[in-house]
Amino acid sequence: MxxxxxxxxxxxxxxxxxxxxxxxxxxxxxxxxxxxxxATAEDHAEAGTGLNVGPNAIKALRLFQPELAALLEAESLPWLTWRISLTNGRELMNLPLSKVADNPGIRIRWSQLYALLRRPVQQHVRFxxxxxxxxxxxxxxxxxxxxxxxxxxxxxxxxxxxxxxxxxxxxxxxxxxxxxxxxxxQFLGVCIFRLLIETARPDLVDDYEQWFNGPNRLLAFRIPGNATYIAGSFPILPDEDVPAEAKRPDVLRALYTPADGAPSAQCAFMIDAICNRVSEIHWARLQExxxxxxxxxxxxxxxxxxxxxxxxxxxxxxxxxxxxxxxxxxxxxxxxxxxxxxxxxxxxxxxxxxxxxxxxxxxxxxxxxTDTMLAGADPVSGSLAKTQPDFLARLVKLYRDVPAA
CATH class of the missing domain: 3.50.50.60 (FAD/NAD(P)-binding domain)
Known part of the structure; x- marks a missing residue:
């Protein structure tokens, strides 16, 4: 008091x-x-990548804090679809979120999200x-x-x-x-890395997409400011750190290059970006x-x-x-x-x-x-399973059953 x-x-x-x-x-x-x-009011160094915010969060904000919801939606790009392919270009899933959600999600920079949320309460924050x-x-x-x-x-x-x-x-x-x-x-045996590049190629990467080469996954989407957020993952031993050799450009390129050596134009763009910017990558392990x-x-x-x-x-x-x-x-x-x-x-x-x-x-x-990202996973059968009623029903529960105001 x-x-x-x-x-x-x-x-x-x-x-x-x-x-x-x-x-x-x-x-x-x-x-x-x-x-x-x-952090200081100007320091967003810890937030140098992008993120997607699910439709359920936007729905909750519209119910509880509509002014904040309007602010975030105005300053972001909408998340409208979830697409999954192999790195050779074969499409496995293309899901409009309107089938499982009441509204879109958003795509935004972490630093921009922090700035927008902090602005209305800065008088209460001791930076x-x-x-x-x-x-x-x-x-x-x-x-x-x-x-x-x-x-x-x-x-x-x-x-x-x-x-x-x-x-x-x-x-x-x-x-x-x-x-x-x-x-x-609890570690799941998956390395995840994140990279933000100040280059936008909406003809190649725009809304939320994933690509698999075996259990090795790429994820990317465009965010405001003509930038592209890229995340990659690959299996590792659950009780070990990310191996140093796995961070080498040649190893990363091999992880996502299909067996026939011909990645899709989208994946070639991302693979080149990753291999040319290894020093900028944020590394972590999946855990809960x-x-x-x-x-x-x-x-x-x-x-x-x-x-x-x-x-x-x-x-x-x-x-x-x-x-x-x-x-x-x-x-x-x-x-x-x-x-x-x-x-x-x-x-x-x-x-x-x-x-x-x-x-x-x-x-x-x-x-x-996360099943398709684990060692030995079959991304084809696992991704196709995500188009079936059981998985879609869980998505409906996730995106629509938000807390009541």
Missing amino acids: DASGRKRIVIVGSGVAGSILAYGLRELGNVEVICLER GTEVTAMRYARAGEAGPIVVETIDRRTGRTVIDGVDLLVAGDGRYSRVRETFLGRPQP APAEFCDSNRRILLLGDAAHPMVPTLGQGATQAIEDACIAAAELRAAFADGVDGNITAALEKIEQRRRARVEFVVDFSRDA
């Missing part, structure tokens, strides 16, 4: 979930919202501020929670009297590790961890990747962070409506009740959809 008697909510991270939550709480007169962001310690208050400290920070300009600061601490600090969340312990990741939303005291709330690290196969990482933030903002607003001294514990219990089953479905579906 601050000096004026308002409840104090501190959000660690002004990424997708943190910024949307701050936006949803910004007009509550009886709540002080502080968002701590280690260039890193959390150095956090704890439940000790004797003599104003609680329930105390957060220690260091600001690049002003030095160290202690924020006490924190009534709710929100983790929006990503997959490797320090908040989660501090209060709930470090989650044990158990979902957690709150600590036992119901004073710590986890959102987005901090709550449920999942594989990105269906593009649901940022998408589920948006759903999380919409629900969290709605429940916390309800708790503090009309000047009521909100019951934070009850609000967090409702948030978890509304999110757990939904998130577990999305995590499981994302993992299952």
Whole structure:
């Protein structure tokens, strides 16, 4: 609680979930919202690639935060189709999202997404501020929670009297590790890499597409600013890091070149871009961890990747962070409506009740959809299976069954 008697909510991270939550709480007169962001307002170096945001996130934003939905849709490109082919050009699936969703998704740069979401809440964000310690208050400290920070300009600061601490600090969340312990990741045995090139070839790569050469997959789509986002994946041993030799241009070229040596024009464009820009690639391993939303005291709330690290196969990482933030903002607003001294514990219990089953479905579906990327997978039969009623029904549930406002 601050000096004026308002409840104090501190959000660690002004990424997708943190910024949307701050936006949803910004007009509550009886709540002080502080968002701590280690990057500066101009620093988007950590967000140098692109992403697709699922139709379900846009639907949720239209229901809960229509102004934000309109802002994102105006500054992005629509995601209208999902196409899968082999790298030799043979088409396996061409799905208009209108068959399984109520609205399109979007394609956007990470840096642009962050800038758009942070702009309306910048007065609540302390940029260039890193959390150095956090704890439940000790004797003599104003609680329930105390957060220690260091600001690049002003030095160290202690924020006490924190009534709710929100983790929006990503997959490797320090908040989660501090209060709930470090989650044990489960690796799926797939390397994934990402590259953004400031070149657009809409005649070759435009809307969301995937290409397979065995289990080795390319994914690409055009994003605003005449740029192309490219992601690649290939199987590795589950318990090992990405082999250094796999990052060589000649090895990468071989991974995606079909047996007859003739990639499609689309894939030739992407393969050349990858091999010419190996030094710019972001490397990672597909992994997931158990979902957690709150600590036992119901004073710590986890959102987005901090709550449920999942594989990105269906593009649901940022998408589920948006759903999380919409629900969290709605429940916390309800708790503090009309000047009521909100019951934070009850609000967090409702948030978890509304999110757990939904998130577990999305995590499981994302993992299952990774089948064509695993060692020994047959991408032809696996991709054709994604055109069948069972898979399409799960897509309908994913894209249309968003949380109710």
